Amino acid sequence: MPRYLVERIFPDGLAIPADGEGAKQCLRVVDGNAEHTVTWVHSYVSPDHTKTYCIYDGPSPESIRMAAESNGLPVEHITEVRVLDPYFYH
Secondary structure, three states: OOEEEEEEEOOOOOOOOOOHHHHHHHHHHHHHHHOOOOEEEEEEEOOOOOEEEEEEEOOOHHHHHHHHHHOOOOOOEEEEEOOOOHHHHO
16 A cells, blocks of 8 residues: 655644543544545654644545545645665665
8 A cells, every 4th residue: 555645734733632632533533544544654743733744554645635634634745655764775
């Protein structure tokens, strides 16, 4: 399955509490993604919480967009990516 980098912008900042409620919020996204055959692998969040860079597996950019829309998440850019491991060359 292809892997994608999904860039998102949250002008007011992303607020996911580091507690049970935050875990529930994340699981709702996971469940919503599954309806579109999309898997959230992990995300990176900017220090000011206004941008995220999320790694997703999914069948197509369109499926990533549909999953984001159903979860109420913004999408700025979607880029198909592959892993480049610097230790591969040793």
